[in-house]
Amino acid sequence: MTQGDTTQQDIAAVVQNYFEGMIYGSKAKMQAAFHEKALIVGHFDGELSWMTRDDFADLCVEEAELKEGDSFEARIETSEITGDCALVKVVNQVLGVWFTDYLSLLNIDGKWQIVNKTYYAHPDA
Numbered sequence: 001m002t003q004g005d006t007t008q009q010d011i012a013a014v015v016q017n018y019f020e021g022m023i024y025g026s027k028a029k030m031q032a033a034f035h036e037k038a039l040i041v042g043h044f045d046g047e048l049s050w051m052t053r054d055d056f057a058d059l060c061v062e063e064a065e066l067k068e069g070d071s072f073e074a075r076i077e078t079s080e081i082t083g084d085c086a087l088v089k090v091v092n093q094v095l096g097v098w099f100t101d102y103l104s105l106l107n108i109d110g111k112w113q114i115v116n117k118t119y120y121a122h123p124d125a
Contacts, residue, residue, distance in 0.1 A: 007081055007086075007112075008079070008081075010112050011079060011081070011086050011105060012076065014032075014033050014105060014113065014114065015076055015088055015103065017029045017030075017032045017033040018030070018033040018034070018103065019072070019074045019090075019092060020068070021033055021057065022060045022092075023060075023064065023066055023074070023092070023094060024064055024066055024067060024068045025060050025061040025062070025063070025064025026060075026061075026068070027057045030053065030057035030060060031053070031054075031057060033113070033114050034053040034056075034057075034113060034117075035053070035106070035108065035113040035114065036053060037052075037053070037115070038052070038113070038114055038115050038117065039051070039052065039053075039116055039117070040052075040053070040055075040056040040116075040117045040119070041116070041117070041119070042117075042119035042120060042121065043120075043121065056117075065095060072092070073092065073093040074090065074091070074092035075091055075092070076088060076090050077089040077090060077100075084108075085104070085105070085106055086104075086105040086106075086107075086112065087102065087104055088102075088105065089101070089102055090103060097121050097122070099119050099120065099122065100119065100120045100122070101119045101120075102117070102119070103116070103117050104116040104118075
């Protein structure tokens with residue numbers, strides 16, 4: 001295994017924690033995925049929303065419809081890594097809404113963490 005493979009696997013593990021934390025409402029997984037100062041920004045229902053990691057985690061706990069182990073639809077579309085920075089584009093469905101998320105990650109003290117999430121909620125088709 002090369003260093004690049006390890007980095008990709010480490011980032012994929014962070015994204016998996018993000019997916020499961022958001023979809024299953026696991027605050028612990030959200031806190032593991034996101035840096036404590038991360039921001040979550042996007043438009044939802046026509047309103048601009050800015051949330052902290054903990055506000056977003058609380059919302060996910062409150063709104064979770066699935067329990068751990070239930071299947072869900074989410075995938076990594078693309079990822080780019082430059083040094084200790086990464087940008088990952090993911091697509092997922094939460095509460096019947098499809099989202100495209102852009103996750104900015106930074107390797108801080110040897111640990112990859114999401115430092116920003118910018119999202120787009122796709123309108124109903």
